[in-house]
Amino acid sequence: MGGIGKTTMVRAVYERISCQFEFSFLLTDVRDSVEKSGLLNLQKQLLSGIWTKKADISDLHEGATIIRRLLGHKKVLLILDDVTHLSHLKYLAGNQEWFGSGSRVLITTRNEHLLIEHGVERRLKVEGFDDEDSLHLFSWKAFKRGYPEEDFLDLSKSVINYAKGLPLALEVLGSFLHGRDLSEWNSALRKLGRVCNIEIFDILKTSYDGLDDEEKKIFLDISCFFCGEDKDRVTEVLISCDVSAIIGIKVLSERSLLTVLHGRLRMHNLIQEMGWEIVRRESPDEPGRRSRLWLPQDVKHVVTKNTGTEQ
Template structure:
């Protein structure tokens, strides 16, 4: 945010977030004139964004003692995904605010940064035409700043006035609590659009499978699409589902990925899964006292929401009943993707599309294995026979190909020969035992 003078404020290190946020990986940058709203509207907005789990840059919290004021701020703008300039009549009296705004709009043009302006007790037309104190404040900078810089600041104010944002006095008759909720909701929505699930870089044969499923989805369907991806463990169900989820995500404002359902439910219970689903879609924490309570909340709060949901590793019909029902809880056009090893779970449920994931073909298996073992699409000549022998023992299971290939990367021929002999003795259906061979060969630290 901007200070009302050029004197660097004394701040403190960020204390409220996870370690992963240290290093200035900001999601939202707030630009405002500190003297006007630091303890009022901006503080309320900042706190609400933080409570929603969003990492926000604000100078009195984020700047460290001794940091230079200008470069730190401008760098933080560049790093942020979203900038929110809070513009009011005295905004232009701060040269730092104007510098921030110019940088924000530059990032919008060159980096595609999202800019969501708030016109606080001022109309966009006043900003556009520099009426009243806005005009006087900008012109006053001519005494100490280059004429071209002041001209750039005027152009920035005009440009931001045309962006779609919020006018505080027109939101619920000026009630700021409503405005803050709207801003938080919009920010979360935009961040979700930017978010992609992590998938391996060395994918083989996934694109065709995704396109196959996408071709079956009818956008005119007046219900919820429930897509079931099933197959044995290690076959790549989760990876395929994640790629499909990423492909569809830009079309949905409300999304949720619930991973490792089988393991999480046994450790923390079904209501924990319901709480995650509710909080991710609604955007706020919600207390769920029991499973029936969770179902009631889902049914009552989600009927107007078009959602994209990925339920990973479902091994019991009870989880589907508790999380998505038959799909009628959601607005038409919603999509639920389910991965499971047990096909029988799907036979008792209404399914829009079933997709059985089979093993990779032999040539695809060799490519995937080589990408992990040699960092290229084919094995080196000296290891080609070993590679084909090992690949044949994995029966096209992506997880086994990835783990064994990574383990053998850089190993001696003796290690390759020993591993190949061990793998030949294990039936192809025993995926875990195949992976155990590579695991047991690692030293304790790597295990």
Template sequence: MNLMTIPPWKYHVFLSFRGEDTRKGFTDHLYAALKQKGIITFQDDKLQRGEVISHQLLQAIDESLISLVILSETYASSSWCLDELQRILESKRSLDREVIPIFYEIDPSDVCHQRGTFACAFQKHSLRFAENKEKVQRWRDALEEVSNISGYDTTDQHEAKLIEEIIAQVWAKVQPNLPYCFDDELVGIESRVKDVSALLKIGLCDVGFIGIWGMTGIGKTTLARIIYKRIFHQFDVSCFLTNVKENSKAKGLVPLQRKLLSKFKIKDMDIDDAYEGKDMIRKLLCSKKVLVVLDDVSEISQLENLSMKKAWLCLGSRVIVTTKDMHVLIGHGEFEIYKATFLNNDESLQLLCKRAFKKDEPLEGYLKLCESVIHHAQSLPLTLEVLGSYHCGRSELEWKEALEKIKRFPPSNILMRLKISYDALSDMEKKIFLDLACFFKGMNKEQVTQIFEMCGFCPVLGIRELVEKCMITEYYYDHGVCLVCIISFKKWEGLLFWRNPQRMLAKEV
């Protein structure tokens, strides 16, 4: 079960209105639009009215994040509405609730100074409550206070467009207050969020660029998304662009540019090509404090066409990029780089058990089997999740056979994800990687380099590029540097030998 902080509220919005004026028109349309957006709204016309405002209604006001007060011609003639308004403003002061007034076909100054129909209403209230002048005065003060809060005036406005604007503002205010749901499947995420957050330095008046670098399946996108959800409300404009590499390859950069531009909520904006889009983004980014996440970037040109340069962004802005290729970040020149880390042994065991046993620890008798799976998966979250789900509900004997099976025949949903990284390599990089995976794993880097040079390869640059693309890693020890493929040979066996059958013969010999 997911854990979440129980919110100190029950409703997103409380609607205060005079039914006779707006129930079958503006209020009804507004309520329908709120409901369609998924905004939980309390309408007081569902309660039975009496002389005194009910405890249930007072509680509903206090339990609402935002109160929309629709001030119409006869609003002030209702003592019930005025009591509501008074409580709404008290809740604003004591509970820091939001209040948005909507002046429906009335002049805000008439509300403030109680003129026109408001003057007539208070003449009647003064007679009716002659012995309780303080009550009447509190109502007057409440109307004056609400009239000075920034809101909406329906005069000369298209109702549909106005409601659309109100919904947008309400959603912008509601969304940051929604409870954060912590996915308990995300093992080890909090420490990594903390590390990246330290690099982001939210609150400083500068522009920050953070690159999250790591291999496929290590959790870069998940990490970026969680951070985005936690901080986006602190920015004027926020945008998360997923699968930049895949989307730009399929449809070009213009759709990505349009999505980013759409966050500025400018109507009728059209761009014909990437150059025009880049120019438009550059002009708009400098005017707002923005948070932009670009997921799975593969080329510097993608960053450039989305106008990601510190000099072009407003102070306080932050950009987060995830990539499998460190050289994209190095070539851009403005990123602090966070290296996404593998799970440690305890985290790996916990994640595997959550998938396989639906609990944090293994069943009795399964510990050694779990350790074998973890060793095979090399603590890669993607692999642990897939293998954990694959072993779920199986006996110990089935676990043993399954482990032997996946060593020889990797699950296709793992292989296809990792194959993407391999296919993106150049021909020279593929040759170097295949030889490292098949024959030179763990060997001294200097010796391997000499062998590759004799074969006519360019190993110094080739090995560096494979490291930057998270295909191999370097381990330092007393006698030099050894090279190890991050993706183990057995997981790639089917793919590698399918591409080059002669290697299978070499292995068998």
């Protein structure tokens, strides 16, 4: 899940233990780096930290061979942050034989199945903050201290309840509310759950963008209609609509876009709001042109105004 604090965590780990290794590498935002400059360039960046001469490699296989040759007997710390494709792991951290005894490779990803495919045995799901830690982080952003001002305590707790432990939301909302008076806080909080915060939306939507078309359809259907419903019942409904619901729900779970709790489908409220916003953007001003309608007022508008489409 985006914004949960994976990058912050591995940065802290790197700062704390990197001195214990012969070579230490922290490659942040692998996805973005590969999209902008290519995986070969990322190999060159890695090699530049261990090779005295310029890393003049022509293809990924050559780069992988050189990385393995140079680091195969070294105690290495390698951190790969925000990995989105198996090729990132294949050509940057092939297997245990690439690195010497005592080496450690840490990988962050929004897609758990990548780790399974690559044979990573020790996997940790990063959980959100509890209420106490959430209030502490939010307060540092909103008040520049570890606890809210007395007049703002109840409003702060409302933000904590809305953010549901997501550090990204706590930081964004805390920074936005910093220095504002009570009336501005009340006005801003009335928007929560009704108007999507763009900064939070853009980061969370990265996980949605990585889905295929059918997985996107399943995600939007669940976020709009089936959140909290029985998993087996929802699966049957989706299968009747000619979609591969079983594997689709599994993929969404692997990417932390939903969870299954006591047999029911659950979503973080901000993930669900992200789904709503995606549908709303299909036609901001005319609900009848959207692919899905779930709000009673929108359904009423479309029926009474006869603004629906044939789709």
